[in-house]
Amino acid sequence: MxxxxxxxxxxxxxxRKVSLELLSEGRKLAREGRFVLEAVAFGKVSxxxxxxxxxxxxxxxxxxxxxxxxxxxxxxALALCRHAExxxxxxxxxxxxxxxxxxxxxxxxxxKTGIASDVTEIRRSEDSIKVIRPMYGGKVLAEVSxxxxxxxxxxxxxxxxxxxxxxxAGEYTQSRLDIPPGDIRTQVKGxxxxxxxxxxxxxxxxxxxGGRGLKSAENFKLxxxxxxxxxxxxxxxxxxxxxxxxxxxxxxxxxxxxxSPKLYIAAGISGAIHHIMGMDTSKVVLAIxxxxxxxxxxxxxxxxxxxxxxxxxLMTEELKKRMGK
Amino acid sequence: xxxxxxxxxxxxxxxxxxxxxxxxxxxxxxxxxxxLFDEFALxxxxxxREKHGGKIKVITLGSGKATEVLRxxxxxxxxxxxxxxxGAFQNGDGYSTAxxxxxxxxxxPFDLILCGRQAIDDDRAEVGPMVAxxxxxxxxxxxxxxxxxxGKAVAECLIEAGKEIxxxxxxxxxxxxxxxxxxxxxxxxxxxxAMKAAIPRxxxxxLGLSAAExxxxxxxxxxxxxxxxxxxxxxxxxxxEPQQAALEAVxxxxxxxxVL
Numbered sequence: 278m279x280x281x282x283x284x285x286x287x288x289x290x291x292x293r294k295v296s297l298e299l300l301s302e303g304r305k306l307a308r309e310g311r312f313v314l315e316a317v318a319f320g321k322v323s324x325x326x327x328x329x330x331x332x333x334x335x336x337x338x339x340x341x342x343x344x345x346x347x348x349x350x351x352x353x354a355l356a357l358c359r360h361a362e363x364x365x366x367x368x369x370x371x372x373x374x375x376x377x378x379x380x381x382x383x384x385x386x387x388x389k390t391g392i393a394s395d396v397t398e399i400r401r402s403e404d405s406i407k408v409i410r411p412m413y414g415g416k417v418l419a420e421v422s423x424x425x426x427x428x429x430x431x432x433x434x435x436x437x438x439x440x441x442x443x444x445x446a447g448e449y450t451q452s453r454l455d456i457p458p459g460d461i462r463t464q465v466k467g468x469x470x471x472x473x474x475x476x477x478x479x480x481x482x483x484x485x486x487g488g489r490g491l492k493s494a495e496n497f498k499l500x501x502x503x504x505x506x507x508x509x510x511x512x513x514x515x516x517x518x519x520x521x522x523x524x525x526x527x528x529x530x531x532x533x534x535x536x537s538p539k540l541y542i543a544a545g546i547s548g549a550i551h552h553i554m555g556m557d558t559s560k561v562v563l564a565i566x567x568x569x570x571x572x573x574x575x576x577x578x579x580x581x582x583x584x585x586x587x588x589x590x591l592m593t594e595e596l597k598k599r600m601g602k
Numbered sequence: 603x604x605x606x607x608x609x610x611x612x613x614x615x616x617x618x619x620x621x622x623x624x625x626x627x628x629x630x631x632x633x634x635x636x637x638l639f640d641e642f643a644l645x646x647x648x649x650x651r652e653k654h655g656g657k658i659k660v661i662t663l664g665s666g667k668a669t670e671v672l673r674x675x676x677x678x679x680x681x682x683x684x685x686x687x688x689g690a691f692q693n694g695d696g697y698s699t700a701x702x703x704x705x706x707x708x709x710x711p712f713d714l715i716l717c718g719r720q721a722i723d724d725d726r727a728e729v730g731p732m733v734a735x736x737x738x739x740x741x742x743x744x745x746x747x748x749x750x751x752x753g754k755a756v757a758e759c760l761i762e763a764g765k766e767i768x769x770x771x772x773x774x775x776x777x778x779x780x781x782x783x784x785x786x787x788x789x790x791x792x793x794x795x796a797m798k799a800a801i802p803r804x805x806x807x808x809l810g811l812s813a814a815e816x817x818x819x820x821x822x823x824x825x826x827x828x829x830x831x832x833x834x835x836x837x838x839x840x841x842x843e844p845q846q847a848a849l850e851a852v853x854x855x856x857x858x859x860x861v862l
Contacts, residue, residue, distance in 0.1 A: 349768075350731060351740050375762050379743045382696060382728040386735035391697055391822025394726050407826060412725050416619045417628060418829040425822040462740045462771050466756070470764035477762040483861070507862055525746075525781050526763055531615065531722060532638065532780035540861040550615055557831070561859045563851060564837070579854060580837045581847045591848035599856055 281312045282366035282427070284357060285330055285337075286376055290323035292330060294480045295372030295434040300333035302399065302437040303370055307335070310401055312367065316447075317360055319345040319353060327449050332442035342454040348376055349463040354383035356454055361388055366427045368406060373431035374479065385429050392429040393421045395535070397436045397558060406430075414531055414554025433558070434480045435537040470526075478510050478529065484538045486512030486529055486556075490545020490566060490585050494522035499589040500544060506596045512536065514552050530555035544585035548573030565589070603656030603750070605647045606707050607680065608717035608729065609640035610662055611671040615722060625827035634667050636674050639718025641785040642778035647716050648679045649783065650750055656713075657681045661706055663691050663699060669801055677788035677796035687803045690813040696728030698820035703729065704736035705809040714755070715775040719744050730777035741775035742768050746782050 283303045285296040300316060307314040316334035318326075320341065330337045340360060344352045353376070361369060361384070369384070371377040373395040385392040398409035400420075407422050408430055478484060485507075487500045497511070504511050513523040515530055529536055530552040541559035545566060546552060553576050556562070564577035565585045574580045581588055613619060614633040622629035636644075647658045660675030662668050663686040672683035686702055694702070707715060715734075720727035734741035746765065747758035753772050758765045760779050788796070806816055813819055840847045840854070856862045 349740075350743065354735065375744070375760075378727050379731060382700075382731040383735040383741075385697060385728075385822070386700070386732050389822075391695060392728060393823055394696075394728055409829070410725075411831065413613070413619045413723055414615065414725065415831060417621055418831055420826045420829060422824050422826050423822065424824055462774075463742070464769045466767040466769055468761070468764055468766050469758075479762060525760065540855065540859070554615075561855070561861050562834075563855065569839070574837045574839075576834060577837045578834060578859075579851065580839045581851060582839060583844050583847060587844045588848050588851075591845055592852055595849050595852040596862070599852055600862065 278311060278313050279367040280315050280364060281306055281368045281370065282361065282364065283314065283316045283334065284369065284371040284377070285316050285318040286372055286374060287318055287320065287322055287326060290321040291326050292318070293372060293374065294439070294476070295374060295432070297329065297439045298434070298437040299370045299372060299432060300330065301440045302432070304333050304440070304443070306399065306401055315364065315366065317357070319356055321346070331447040331449055334447040336447050337449045339449065339451045340454055341451065342456055344456045344458055344461045345454070347465045349461055349465060350380040350383055351463050352456065352461045353380040354387060355456060355460065357384045358387035359454060361427060369427050369429045371429075371431050373433045377431045381429055381431050388427065388429075390425040390427055390429060391423050392431070393423075394431050396430050396432050399430065399432075411558070414550070415557045433535065433537055435482070435539075476510050478512055478527070478534045478536050481510035481536065482539045483507055483509035484512045484529070484536055484540070484559075485509045485542045485544065486514065486546060487517060487544050487585070488514040488546030488552075489516050490547070491517070491522075492586065496586060497522060499586065499593070503542070503589055503593045503596065506593055506600065509540075509542075514546055514549070543573050543577065544589055546573050547571050548576060603650065603654045603714060604710065604712045605650060605656055605658045606712050606715045607640070607643050607647045607658060607660045607675060608662070608703055608715065608733070609644060609660055609671045609675060610637045610718075610721045611635070611664065611668050612637045612721055612723040621828035621830055625829060628828055634670065636671050637718050637721050639720060639722070639778050639780070640671070642780065642782045643716035643718050644675055644678050644680065645783045645785040646748060646778060648786070650714065650748070654750060659684060661703060662686070663702060665692070672801055673796040673799065674788070676799045677792040678786060679792060683799065683801050685801050685803045688805045690806050690817045690819070693818040694816060695821035695823045696726045696732055697822045698816050700729045700732030700736055701820065702806070702809065702811060702816045704733045705811060706804060707733070708737060709809070713772045714750065715773065717775070717777055719777045719779045730775055734775035737773070737775075739773050739775065740770045741777065742770060743777045744779040745776045746779050748776055748782065
């Protein structure tokens with residue numbers, strides 16, 4: 278039986294949400310296609326993480342090695358390549374996260390195989406796997422097939438739901454790679470500003486974003502207040518980031534992050550193509566803009582033609598009441 | 603310091619792009635620009651040369667309009683350009699494109715390779731890391747600050763929340779992210795020079811590559827067809843005074859869409 282290998286990205290030893298989405302989708306593919314679902318993770322993995330992963334995967338291989346304690350593209354690419362050479366999976370799945378998109382292309386070269394990046398759908402037919410990936414910032418989609426194996430696929434977070442596991446428990450094994458430290462030339466010197474409790478934008482289910490229509494950095498308080506009440510992550514447009522009202526890590530769009538939440542609230546955002554490219558796979562979009570002809574309304578499910586500065590606090594009040602806060 | 607910049611001419615972000623011929627091809631409005639992220643790479647190369655001296659070579663793969671990105675590079679201040687032009691190079695995926703580019707790079711000594719974080723047409727973001735792997739050197743992705751000294755580089759890379767600082771020995775590849783710099787506008791003298799510049803071309807044979815290894819033939823993935831994304835149904839405007847509209851919006855999100 279062929280294997281689907283899911284790369285489990287961890288953060289502080291816990292699997293990221295996108296990794297559970299992969300496991301859930303992988304379980305489905307395994308069921309339909311009679312594949313074995315194997316999971317692999319590097320570095321630190323907590324006890325609860327082991328349980329979570331084993332609930333979906335037939336096998337969970339946890340690879341430890343001093344060079345994998347901190348992420349480097351070189352180290353992760355080499356480790357995944359070594360593992361895949363030994364187990365010969367038909368498909369490798371990973372999240373299209375910063376890390377996934379950074380090291381899987383290197384893994385593809387090491388394995389002399391193809392990669393489809395930032396995939397939003399996997400279609401399995403009789404004997405092949407095809408994937409759908411957006412191009413040109415989402416203006417078109419490409420259906421991509423593989424002419425080599427394994428098929429490496431990075432999946433955009435929030436593209437698949439997380440289904441409850443079906444009750445069987447996979448087997449956990451630990452293995453060591455012993456990569457000579459000299460083989461990894463990248464040295465991680467440190468991380469700045471990575472203490473954030475809220476879900477990262479790329480994985481957030483709920484996002485409240487603000488644009489120029491907010492008028493000032495201070496008025497982003499209204500966005501933050503609403504986000505606080507519903508547990509959303511705050512996003513921003515390029516012009517707002519360029520004006521230094523928000524940090525770049527909040528930017529949604531072509532030169533920022535691509536997001537795909539269940540709910541995207543766009544307040545005071547006109548809908549420049551750069552912004553649309555970063556959020557057009559959101560499930561439900563509510564746009565609030567004074568200009569009833571704003572382009573953002575072409576990409577929204579619901580719209581309010583009104584001043585975001587007025588509408589946001591009214592909505593926040595009501596949300597507090599309805600959500601019992 | 604031998605600096606290589608990989609750059610690409612891409613359709614303007616505002617250009618119309620649609621599947622044509624029943625999904626067998628893309629119809630792209632003929633408006634082209636330098637890939638946004640490659641401009642950051644070009645600018646950074648110029649700044650590094652200003653500090654450390656050396657030579658900048660801009661490389662692209664393509665034909666026709668593709669050469670414009672090389673002229674833009676020279677107009678901004680690059681010393682040389684190189685065009686991978688041959689039918690066999692065309693329509694490759696990340697793998698075959700990166701293979702050809704890495705061979706072109708390794709024809710001469712190199713210390714630093716810069717490219718954009720991704721091209722805004724294919725949106726693959728694969729070529730930078732792949733070139734690094736083909737060349738057997740490290741890379742740093744989504745770089746927003748780069749300092750080069752004594753045969754090594756310290757790069758600040760944008761990660762999901764915050765920045766990561768990495769140190770790499772040279773040679774290495776760096777993919778440029780917004781925030782790295784503000785690209786300069788070429789001077790008219792630069793533009794004049796670029797118009798007259800001879801653009802050397804290389805063929806697959808020059809790089810020791812067979813037609814089967816590159817372009818569409820050497821690709822490990824294949825686009826079966828192009829599709830249009832699902833259109834959202836027309837927006838439902840929520841009418842009424844602000845108070846009324848706000849209450850209705852909350853009701854819809856909680857009771858109808860059930861997203862909260």
